[in-house]
Amino acid sequence: MKHSAxxxxxxxxxxxxxxxxxxxxxxxxSAFSKKHNQTNLLVxxxxxxLLIDCGTKCPQALWELGLPxxxxxxLLITHSHADHIGGLEEVALRGRYFAKxxxxxxxxxxxxxxxxxxxxxxxxxxxxxVDGRPLVFDDVFEARAPEPHPVLQREAWxxxxxxxxxxxxxxxxxxxxxxxxxxxxxxxxxxxDGRVLFTSDTxxxxxxxxxxxARFPLETIFHDCQFFTAGVHASLEELKDLPSGIxxxxxxxxxxxxxxxxxATIRKYGFAGLAHQNVCYDFPEPHRTx
Numbered sequence: 001m002k003h004s005a006x007x008x009x010x011x012x013x014x015x016x017x018x019x020x021x022x023x024x025x026x027x028x029x030s031a032f033s034k035k036h037n038q039t040n041l042l043v044x045x046x047x048x049x050l051l052i053d054c055g056t057k058c059p060q061a062l063w064e065l066g067l068p069x070x071x072x073x074x075l076l077i078t079h080s081h082a083d084h085i086g087g088l089e090e091v092a093l094r095g096r097y098f099a100k101x102x103x104x105x106x107x108x109x110x111x112x113x114x115x116x117x118x119x120x121x122x123x124x125x126x127x128x129x130v131d132g133r134p135l136v137f138d139d140v141f142e143a144r145a146p147e148p149h150p151v152l153q154r155e156a157w158x159x160x161x162x163x164x165x166x167x168x169x170x171x172x173x174x175x176x177x178x179x180x181x182x183x184x185x186x187x188x189x190x191x192x193d194g195r196v197l198f199t200s201d202t203x204x205x206x207x208x209x210x211x212x213x214a215r216f217p218l219e220t221i222f223h224d225c226q227f228f229t230a231g232v233h234a235s236l237e238e239l240k241d242l243p244s245g246i247x248x249x250x251x252x253x254x255x256x257x258x259x260x261x262x263x264a265t266i267r268k269y270g271f272a273g274l275a276h277q278n279v280c281y282d283f284p285e286p287h288r289t290x
Contacts, residue, residue: 014044026065027039074104075103107143197216
């Protein structure tokens with residue numbers, strides 16, 4: 001993996017690459033971060049792109065990159081906290097009334113109902129009537145359901161966004177009392193092209209990481225991390241007990257504004273480091289020997 005900072009330029013941030021896989025963090029902050037944007041991730045490969053999560057700050061962050069939200073046409077949402085879905089109302093309304101085009105969203109049938117009925121319906125459904133009824137999910141998004149994929153010892157799915165291969169899996173995020181992913185409210189992590197694991201939000205779940213590392217040829221892991229132990233996110237003190245082989249390829253995301261005080265500890269524990277906002281993480285095509 002190579003990484004380089006994206007400095008503000010006259011041209012918009014390009015939603016394509018010459019062909020290799022690129023991950024670009026629109027933000028790396030926790031839900032309440034004031035120094036960073038929220039942890040939302042652009043995945044790029046050739047002419048294909050995918051935005052993983054769209055929080056309250058995301059439309060502004062994209063605008064600062066020279067991108068209107070309507071430029072992003074492919075979405076994957078991991079769960080329903082505002083720092084991951086708070087920008088979706090703007091995406092939907094601008095798509096319907098300005099761009100006149102529905103973005104597509106990779107979404108399971110179960111989560112499609114949760115996302116609409118529990119979060120988006122109140123702000124979107126009643127803006128107009130279509131044949132006498134309020135708007136529904138399919139009026140503003142083009143839903144694409146992934147296929148069940150029994151690759152892990154938990155509920156998982158597989159799909160593609162253009163040339164980008166995605167394995168989605170359930171995570172253990174909320175509530176804090178949940179004993180496993182089975183007892184948790186719907187939330188997802190994702191393996192991208194079999195090479196990169198992005199946990200999104202999760203509590204400490206070492207079995208997941210060990211299994212994914214065994215099942216996939218993972219080169220890099222981007223893992224949720226907070227700097228205190230409690231609640232619904234994995235903590236640095238919990239993550240330090242992971243196998244050293246996993247830690248050395250793990251970058252920490254979704255962290256608080258006090259991150260600078262923990263950089264030495266992160267190095268001491270053997271992690272690859274912190275993920276950084278507005279940085280391109282590039283994954284050249286693997287070298288072939290045949």
